[in-house]
Amino acid sequence: MLVIILGITLTVLDASMINLALPGIARDLRAAPSDSILVVNAYQIATLALLLPCAALGDRLSYRRVYLVGMAVYAAGSLASMLAPSLPVLIAARALQGLGAAGIMAVNPALVRLTYPARMLGRGIALNSVVVATSAVAGPSVAAGVLSIASWHWLFALNIPLGLLLLALGTRALPRNVARAAAPARLRIPDVVLNVLFFALMFVGMNMLSGSPGQSSHSAPPLAGLAVLALGLAIGAFYVQRQRKEALPLFPVDLLRIRVFGLSMLTSISAFGAQVLTFIALPFLMLDVWHLSALHAGLLLTAWPCGVVIAAPLAATLIGRYHGGALAGAGLALLCVGLALLALMAGAPSTAQIAWRLLVCGFGFGLFQSPNNHTIVTSAPLHRAGAASGMLATARIAGQTTGAVLVTLIFSLAGTAGGRGPRAAIGLAALLAAVSAVFSAARARKPQPQGAA
Known part of the structure; x- marks a missing residue:
């Protein structure tokens, strides 16, 4: 578990902590600030587009092998990023890092499932969920600490010794697959290409619509973003239709046909969308409306x-004693209440008034995440644990990307002056949390038998 936890910490932190270093990277590599955002996007696109192929390799070969190769590639990408002499080289190195991160993330929950006995699996998933949640919000703080005493190169350099240590430990400690399909799925090149094109175009299209930081002077017109999205959806429709004919598809439509699994995915996407909406909008309220310092807000x-x-x-103690859908639904209802209370705060609230509302939100999110992840991982057959793991990470990233797009659209329509846009965004986050709670609660309802009234 130490190897699994440290590996996922590295990859999740990396997705958020480089943002703070972009001005320094652009300056040192003599690049336009608007181009430096590709350093972030290359990592995210490579990770998202290659999660499912890496998960399929885990089911076919072994999760252990995919994790270790992913860690080696991630460390190599970190070394190449640290030594990059120009922005194009750094972007390519970041894509290599993203490929390694995809290998690590894709099999992470599957390895947790193999590490813990079934009666204790809730504890393992809860621990893993805490690490993912805290790493996702700790990235900027970690980056600020490193950049206060060193250059941006050290954000990559620190990954190398830790990656090598995890390779050495993982070779000895990580479990091997205990179940495989009788006829393991073959990775066909056309399917992998379609998967990469689908997720990459969807990410790029949504990113164009959201107007990423640093793009102000070279923003793409909305129609261009919509065109890229439409192309991605068309490729996705063809890709999914092709996958429906496969016994063990790369895009796991077989798992999405399982009612509980499909509802759990919708729950996850909506909840992570609500989280990102809040984390992008809230600093605008704190800094511009409530006039808090950056340190105070952080x-x-x-x-x-x-x-x-x-x-x-x-949550770990309650998993197994209560239905996962009901447990996660209760957490999401609590998250919805906390977000609504945040959005409705008027005047200049005190530190305590803000803090307890955020604590309620975090408690609700923590109560949702572990049972939901447990349901996603365990509702799939053991020989498809890799595919379930890949979809779990895909749902998280898809929800976060959707949340970023929504908050940008709200800000473009309502602005940020006086807190109107940020409050509307947090209000929408509360609505998304409520929708997510409905999806979750629906899992607890037994489906009617066919032919029932």
Whole structure:
């Protein structure tokens, strides 16, 4: 578990901590600030587009092998990023890092499932969920600490010794697959290409619509973003139709036909969309409307992960005793209430008033995440654990990307002056949390038998 936890920490942190270094990277490599955002996007696109192929390799070969190769590629990408002499080389190195991260993330929950006995699996998934949740919000703080004493190169350099250590430990400690399909799925090149094109075009199209940081002077017109999205959807429709004919598809339509699995995916996408909506919008309220300092705002935001850490052990003890859909639904209802209370705050709230609301949100999110992840992982057959793991990570990234697009659209329509746009975004986050709670609760309802009235 130490190997699994440290590996996922590295990859999730990396997705968020480079943002703070972009101005320094652009300056040192003599690149336009608007181009430096590709350093972030290359990592995210490579990770998202290659999650499912890496998961399929895990089912076919072994999760252990995919994890170890992914860690080796990630360390190599970190070394190449640290030594990059120009922006194009750095972008290529970041894509290599993203490929390694995809290998690590794709099999992470499957390895947790193989590490813990079934009766204790809830604990393992809860621990893993806490690490993912806290790493996702800790990235900027970690980057600020490193950049306060060193150059941006050290953000990559620190990954190398830790990656090598995890390779050495993982070779000895990680479990081997205990079940494989009688006829393992073959990775066909056309399917992999379609998978990459689908996810890459969807990400790029949504990113164009959201107007990523640094793109202000070279923003693509909305029609271009919509065209890229339409192309991605068309390729996706063809790709999914092709996958429906496969016994063990790369895009796991077989798992999505399982009612509980499909509802769990919708629950995850909506919940992570709500989380990102809040984390992007809230600093605008804190800094521009409530006039808090950056340090004060940063410290307040840690109340959310603190709530997750408090809720996770409780969720671990309740998994198995209560239905996962009902348990996660209760957490999401609590998240919805906390977000609504945040959106409705008027005047200049005190530190305590903001902190306890964020603590409620984090507690609700922590109560949702572990049972939901447990349901996703365990509702798939053991020989398809890799595919379930890949979809779990895909749902998280898809939800986060959707949340970023929504908050940008709200800001473009309502602006940020006076807190109107940020409050509307947090209000939408509360609505998404409510929708997610409905999806989750629907899992607890037994489906009617065919032919029933």
